[in-house]
Amino acid sequence: ENNATRAEIIGTHKPKGKLYTICISPYADCSMIYNRRKVSSGFYRIKPQSIAEPFLVYCDMSDGTGWTVIQRRTNGKVKFDRNWSDYKNGFGHFKKKNDEFWLGNEYIHSLLLNDANLMQIDLTDWKDKTAYAIYENVKVADEKDNYRLQFGIYSGTAGDALSGGGNVEEQWSVSHNGMQFSTADQDHDRYLHGNCAKENKGGWWFNRCHAANLNGKYYRSGSYTGKNDNGLIWFTWHGWWYSLKSSSIKVRQQAFLDDLGSGNGRLL
Template sequence: MWRLWPQAPVPCDKKVARLEAEIKSLMNVINDQHRYILELHSSQGRQLEHLPNTFLGSDELYKDCSEVFDDGNVASGLYVIRPDGSPTALSVYCDMNNGGGWTVFQRRRDGKESFDRSWVEYKHGFGDLFSPEGEFWLGNDALHYLTAQGNYDLRIDMEDFDGNQRYAEYKNFKVDNEKDQYQLHVGEYSGTAGDALHECQRRGKACLHLDGIKFSTFDQPNDIGSDIALLSDSLRCDSGNLNGHYYKGPYKAMTEDGVVWYTWHGWWYSIKSVVMMLRASDLEGAPLDLPAPPGNQSQAKPASKKADPRRRL
């Protein structure tokens, strides 16, 4: 800072008071983070109470829902898995429709769960995983551990407010680790919703392809250009904003902060429901079903694991 004249020295008692105030403020931040960690541990404990104790042995856990399906479990529902590298077991929802073996990592239904979350919350996950209609994000660490195990496909099921359904699938889905800001990688597209992750048509403005973009939150923005605002997550950049603000209807305005999939309904239509899931690319699934309406998956208790030489343990 440039100064035109020397300033009077600050008395020691005022310096001490200022430092004490700063320490108090930092302690409040630490206490808030500590409470959040305790809430996470408590939530995980309550979640595991829903699952049979006989299913929690570390030597009996699948690596993903593809292994669950490959082992003969064909009912959609809650299962416990432990991906390679994960320090803990994960409770996940396995969707056995559309060929089976899908690990669901995001669900939007009715806007009850806010997705305008911090970096730490997206890192660990949040929301209601255990209700068939619950909204949640599985967690960026979990996504990294899952997709680092091999080749995975991404599937996105969407429904608008008129009951129309579309889907998008991508090969070579991968999420990097936190050190690399959970960078997103997707490959070849197929489906009926259009390729919003690779499309980049923005009249009069710059635009990013979402393939290769880094994850962003309000408290840790990454990959932000002068004409691009990433407000809530890495799937937000003009063409795709699946973690955007939930509107109670097909909201239209001169902004794209809703749940947007540009190649289906354009930038300013907020979609009613979204389910995002991943599956091992080499899974030999059942014959594909027609896209099921979101919420129609049956709820099932985890099945006990059979001795199967095909399991990748």
């Protein structure tokens, strides 16, 4: 459903008695939608420049900017142990606010072509406590480079798990910065003795293997045991053996355009 075409009607023009409908292509992302229309959170179609057809996304407008949500886990109803094609094209449900989904690496790449983007990760544990992590200068490469993830400065309350935490030795083996995307059927991690995606039950930007994995197996409690630390993991908040209740990953441009679209808006 996330690649159906729809033009947005913005008005009508009536020269010499003839009525014409004026249409434009959908906006490039949710921040652009919010900046132009000040709408509420919900599902909208967007069209980044590199994508041929508009596609459906969930826009989080709750903080007065406009985030494009690329991942959500809430209840374990959607299987995230998927192959390369599924992660490339996207999967899950796009109907209700709390539906689970992965937007699709092709679409994520189209939103994060350059490094002038923010990514915010919102987490909830089983006591309904929340934490967040924000990364600046986020970029995801194309399929030729296996959707390699790159990011800059961290801020937030959840800890910098994507960089591997504070231990330099651990960062070498579990930092996700510069890692390519892996799935069970396409192994691009740095683990020489196995496949991190296969062991951890979901596609992700694995190293050897992870300090964060929000596409892992959904456990219906916090602490868990098993052969592998394969839950919904954010190591710097709850460690490797605590699986989170929910997660959301959302992105937007760092430069929030002014109402005229001049690019002179504030940097957030």
